[in-house]
Amino acid sequence: MLVADDEAMVRAGVCAILARDPAIEVVAEAADGLAAVEAVREHRPAVALVDIRMPRMDGIAAAARIYRELPDTATVMLTTFGEDDFIARALRSGASGFLLKADDPRELLAGVHAVAAGGAYLSPRVAARVISGLRTHGMPVGAAPHHPVNTLTEREHSVLSLLGVGLSNAEIATRLHLVEGTVKAHVSAILGKLGVRNRVEAALAAWESGLVSPVR
The missing domain is CATH 1.10.10.10 (Winged helix-like DNA-binding domain superfamily/Winged helix DNA-binding domain)
Incomplete structure (x- = not known):
C-alpha cells in the first residue's frame, strides 16, 4: 500500500503501525498529493492512505484523480480534521474510507483490511457524524x-x-x-x-x- 502525508514523522508512525500486520506491505511513501498519484501509477497498490492537507495537490484532489484514473487502487483518507465538509468532500471524491489520526491504531488496520477486501470503512466517530447528519437532514x-x-x-x-x-x-x-x-x-x-x-x-x-x- 501507499502512505501519503507531508509530515515525515506522521508517515513513520503510520508505517510503524502498519508494519505490525504481516498481511500489509507499504510499497511506497509520498509527501504531497501529486507524488501520491505518481506513486500509485508506478506501484499500483491495493490501498492508498492519503492525508487531506498536503502541498502541490491536496488529498481530496489526489483521491479524485486516483479514483478516476487508477480505480483498482482504493483510497482511504487519514486526517486530523473531522469536519463534516471534509467528510462529504472526501466521499464525493471517490474515497472508500475515512479515518482520523486520533483514532485507535486498530481502526487503521481494520480500515485498510476492509477497503483492500473491496469494502468501505468509516471510523466510528466519522460514521457517527454521518448518521447524525442523516438523522438531522435526511x-x-x-x-x-x-x-x-x-x-x-x-x-x-x-x-x-x-x-x-x-x-x-x-x-x-x-x-x-x-x-x-x-x-x-x-x-x-x-x-x-x-x-x-x-x-x-x-x-x-x-x-x-x-x-x-x-x-x-
Whole structure:
C-alpha cells in the first residue's frame, strides 16, 4: 500500500503501525498529493492512505484523480480534521474510507483490511457524524427516498443493506450464501441503479433510505 502525508514523522508512525500486520506491505511513501498519484501509477497498490492537507495537490484532489484514473487502487483518507465538509468532500471524491489520526491504531488496520477486501470503512466517530447528519437532514418518515431503491430487486436490497454496514463482497457472499462474483455483479448493478459512484455513497444511500438502522 501507499502512505501519503507531508509530515515525515506522521508517515513513520503510520508505517510503524502498519508494519505490525504481516498481511500489509507499504510499497511506497509520498509527501504531497501529486507524488501520491505518481506513486500509485508506478506501484499500483491495493490501498492508498492519503492525508487531506498536503502541498502541490491536496488529498481530496489526489483521491479524485486516483479514483478516476487508477480505480483498482482504493483510497482511504487519514486526517486530523473531522469536519463534516471534509467528510462529504472526501466521499464525493471517490474515497472508500475515512479515518482520523486520533483514532485507535486498530481502526487503521481494520480500515485498510476492509477497503483492500473491496469494502468501505468509516471510523466510528466519522460514521457517527454521518448518521447524525442523516438523522438531522435526511428524509422525513414516509417521504420518497432520494435514491431510487425501489428500482432494486429483492436480492439487491439484501446486498445493499449489508454493504451499508461496511461488509466486503466476500463477507456479503458468506452471509447470503452466494459466490463472490455474483455479489460483485449485484454491487455493480446497485451502483448503476442508484446513480452513485462508489460503495461508500451506496452505503450512505442505504442509511438514507432506511435499509440500515442505527443501533440505539
